[in-house]
Amino acid sequence: MAGPVRDGGLQPLDRELNRECREFAETLRELFLELGISVRRYATRCYLNPGTLSRYLSGSRIAPWQFVEELLHHLDEDCGTRLDPSALDRLRRRHQAALRTAASIGRAVQQLEGQLQAADREARRAGAREEQLDQALDDTRQTIADLDARLVRLESRPLLPAPPTPADRVPPPGRAEPSNCAEPPDRAERPGRDGPPAPSDATTPPDRSTLLAERDALAREVDRLAEELARARDRAACAETRCDLFERQLALVEQQQGLADVRAPAVRPLEEGLPPKVLLVDDRPDNLMVLEAVLGPHGHRLVRAESGPDALRALLEPDDFAVILLDVQMPGMDGYETAAHIKRRARTRDIPIIFVTAIGTDPDHSMRGYAAGAVDFIPKPVDPWALRAKVAVHVELHRERRRHATLPAPTRHVPPPAHVHAGAGTSAGAKVPKAGAPSAR
Numbered sequence: 001m002a003g004p005v006r007d008g009g010l011q012p013l014d015r016e017l018n019r020e021c022r023e024f025a026e027t028l029r030e031l032f033l034e035l036g037i038s039v040r041r042y043a044t045r046c047y048l049n050p051g052t053l054s055r056y057l058s059g060s061r062i063a064p065w066q067f068v069e070e071l072l073h074h075l076d077e078d079c080g081t082r083l084d085p086s087a088l089d090r091l092r093r094r095h096q097a098a099l100r101t102a103a104s105i106g107r108a109v110q111q112l113e114g115q116l117q118a119a120d121r122e123a124r125r126a127g128a129r130e131e132q133l134d135q136a137l138d139d140t141r142q143t144i145a146d147l148d149a150r151l152v153r154l155e156s157r158p159l160l161p162a163p164p165t166p167a168d169r170v171p172p173p174g175r176a177e178p179s180n181c182a183e184p185p186d187r188a189e190r191p192g193r194d195g196p197p198a199p200s201d202a203t204t205p206p207d208r209s210t211l212l213a214e215r216d217a218l219a220r221e222v223d224r225l226a227e228e229l230a231r232a233r234d235r236a237a238c239a240e241t242r243c244d245l246f247e248r249q250l251a252l253v254e255q256q257q258g259l260a261d262v263r264a265p266a267v268r269p270l271e272e273g274l275p276p277k278v279l280l281v282d283d284r285p286d287n288l289m290v291l292e293a294v295l296g297p298h299g300h301r302l303v304r305a306e307s308g309p310d311a312l313r314a315l316l317e318p319d320d321f322a323v324i325l326l327d328v329q330m331p332g333m334d335g336y337e338t339a340a341h342i343k344r345r346a347r348t349r350d351i352p353i354i355f356v357t358a359i360g361t362d363p364d365h366s367m368r369g370y371a372a373g374a375v376d377f378i379p380k381p382v383d384p385w386a387l388r389a390k391v392a393v394h395v396e397l398h399r400e401r402r403r404h405a406t407l408p409a410p411t412r413h414v415p416p417p418a419h420v421h422a423g424a425g426t427s428a429g430a431k432v433p434k435a436g437a438p439s440a441r
Contacts, residue, residue: 009039011058024098025059027091031071032057034079062102065095066297108253108385116246123239126232133229140222147215154208249389276322276398277301278391281311283330294384295391308333312341315348322398323391328357336372343373352394354378
């Protein structure tokens with residue numbers, strides 16, 4: 001073996017490292033220097049980018065544990081250096097402490113908080129629009145009810161006899177019938193001038209056909225308002241669902257960082273059978289390698305697809321997919337079209353889709369993605385903490401649904417009938433909250 005390399009081409013430690021990250025980086029550098037090899041040569045040996053390896057050894061990026069294990073294997077293989085159990089345990093604890101306090105977690109928290117705020121704003125806007133449409137719908141229906149009442153009164157009004165014609169008139173006793181050359185009738189009997197005004201179109205009540213035409217127009221407006229109200233309720237409900245997802249993701253990341261004052265959940269016993277699958281869809285193999293490197297050590301079953309058609313073929317296999325990570329920009333069938341095909345299939349329409357995108361998450365792209373069926377976005381370059389939290393939450397939700405589906409029928413929760421829901425806990429005439437209305441936050 002070649003003589004020892006003095007510093008192996010190491011970059012200096014990052015000056016802004018906290019204590020935990022600095023301790024782990026110093027330990028990792030000591031182990032690396034025992035190999036007596038340069039950063040570039042060791043990066044080639046490990047199939048790593050030299051810049052990535054340099055960031056691992058300078059502490060600006062926390063190395064994954066599989067890299068540490070590979071480094072320890074090479075030390076044992078090349079130098080005969082093997083850590084005793086206590087030293088290995090100390091190294092593992094330093095690695096976990098560095099992960100908990102790394103700045104990358106702060107970036108993930110910031111990203112998730114931004115998504116939560118955007119979803120909350122959308123929920124509030126959709127809820128406000130829902131209230132406006134609901135009020136307009138009530139007003140229009142009340143107007144229709146008033147028109148119906150007018151129609152009933154019009155149809156029930158007795159018909160008045162037609163006024164007599166001059167030939168039918170009988171002169172009163174003692175008064176001769178005026179001849180054709182007689183003087184004009186008395187001024188009080190003539191319409192206009194000083195007599196009572198003749199009936200005009202402005203004072204004539206509308207006839208039945210006019211009222212029916214107005215009622216038909218209002219009925220069409222009711223249908224339009226009802227459709228728009230249903231869309232607003234769907235938007236509010238979807239935004240609320242996204243809020244719940246982001247809150248769970250934030251809780252998971254903050255728990256790992258140590259910000260949340262909660263205990264770590266108890267280790268759940270291994271479930272019978274294989275873990276749920278995660279479908280990774282991207283036309284670039286290097287992007288797929290990044291996703292696999294982030295998610296692989298956490299026990300997920302990862303399935304690759306390098307195009308939209310490949311993804312659709314993968315979904316033809318026995319299901320049990322917990323989530324789909326779908327690249328937006330792909331040649332041929334892009335992410336939006338692929339998502340639309342997935343949502344059209346009965347067996348795959350309920351699989352949540354997370355768009356992985358480099359074109360931003362501004363409102364225009366977000367609305368198009370949500371309309372295509374996405375439940376979430378993650379921007380490129382992918383933040384590993386945010387990605388792990390998003391996938392972990394969806395995998396856990398999938399496991400909860402799977403456990404619920406295997407429960408015996410009597411133990412399942414059966415929602416009460418609609419009339420029980422509407423009356424339970426409310427007084428007569430009280431308004432039941434609408435589904436999907438934004439909650440106070």
